[in-house]
Amino acid sequence: MKILVTGAYGQLGNEINELKVNYPDWNFIFTDVDSLDITDESAVEKSFVQNNFDYVINCAAYTAVDKAETDGETAAKVNTLAPELMGRYSAQFNTKLIQVSTDYVFAGDSYLPYSEDHPVNPQGTYGKTKLEGEIRCIHENPQAIIIRTSWLYSSFGNNFVKTMLRLAKERGELGVVFDQVGTPTYAADLAASILKIIENSVKDSSNFVPGIYHYSNEGVASWYDFAKAIFEISGVTCKVNPVLSDQFPTPAKRPHFSVLNKSKIRNTFGIEIPYWKESLKICLDRLEK
Template identity: 65%
Template sequence: MQILITGAYGQLGSEINELKEMFGDWSFLFTDVDSLDITSDDAVQEYFDSHKIDFVVNCAAYTAVDKAETEQKTADLVNAVAPKILAKQCKLIGAKLIHVSTDYVFAGDACTPYTESDKTNPQGVYGTTKLDGERFILSENPDSIIIRTAWLYSSFGNNFVKTMLRLGKEKDELGVVFDQVGSPTYAADLAEAILQVVNRTTVDQNNFIPGIYHYSNEGAISWFDFAKAIFELSGIKIKVNPVLSDQFPTPAKRPHYSVLNKSKIRDKFELKIPYWKDSLQVCLNRIEKA
């Protein structure tokens, strides 16, 4: 079986690359913008024509949340147009598509974990383009899986965990927002979950259950709590002060509450989802050894 991974150099794509040896019978095609322009219908069709593809995992995304407010065309191409093209091509050749989306499709004003059927109401360009991508996929190819995730971090790339580790070495004191609550997602856990879904499908096609799903690590915390845990587990001595989001104005509005309900993906695919702090420790150990 051959699996195409788009956005291969990002956090999630890199984690899938790390896990590929566990699935030795599969052939992986790792692409990024330099090897496959997924915003081009012709380029995608040509690539699909020259490779026998059974599965596509779309990890590619425009994730610069603030820049998206002024770079709407680029965000739309990557987050909305590209998923539509991939969905269409997958349908034409009978390949399965797993697409990664975001908690930013919600307004962030809830007080209980968001389910897949809750009303979407993105507050910025990033969330709007990601929601458009979801809708395009379901319109072009309903036999697809969409996984919304949040607060993604990894030992690869740039993310909140690595930023905190850097700042912890540079500063004696730091302010971190405490009025934004969510669930961190260790990209390695999400990568493993995605490959488990693929693996179940190779055993029985009926195990591929299309639809929208939510995935993050278990538990709910604020960014302040997350930062405190990073420093404590890393043995970094720094004073962390809780501050309001208003003290850190940004071009794009952040969700104040983005906890995702994982019951559906856990039950449908029999997944065990790790607790956020346990996964954070695993990631910190990997970063330390790197």
């Protein structure tokens, strides 16, 4: 069992690396841009030829949402071209592919949780490049699994949780938007779910059911609620004031609503999804240690 994990330095890649101890019989190969440039077709082809992977988990992404507005070329290479190449060579080498995507493929103007077949309408460069990556990936490999997620955080890398804890040390008061609603997702939970999908399909290949799926933790929160929970659970004293998005103008438009409907991934793969606050407690406990 040989599994390629791209984007190894990111939040999700790091969490998969943490969980690999639970799968001692599997050979994980972790790469990032310094060891495999997944936007370089010849490098990708060579890697598939040499390794004959059984599975690929493409966690690599250009996630600087605001920067993407002025650096669309780089965003497109990582978010569009790379999934296309992963799709092409996974199909060619009969490798099972799991591609990670985002809630930003939607306009963010719904009031009901987004199902996988809801019309897509990305509002910024980041969302547009991720959606085009999905389309090209499926075109190259119709047998791929695509998992859209939202509001990812972990004990690794830069994320909202770490930013809030840092700012709370510097200031006694913070303004956080309350008119953007979604669900915080602990990257460790997503990592565990991806590995469970692979584990089930190792037992029986018919368990690998291609298509688009949604995964986030359960429940709903605004960024304001999220910040309040971070401080309450970690015992940090910092006043949080609810503010409107237009008080924090950004180059890229944020979705006002990005709650994902997870029933498809739950029902198809028998995945249990934790409530966001329970997972936040686990992450904060890890950060404290």
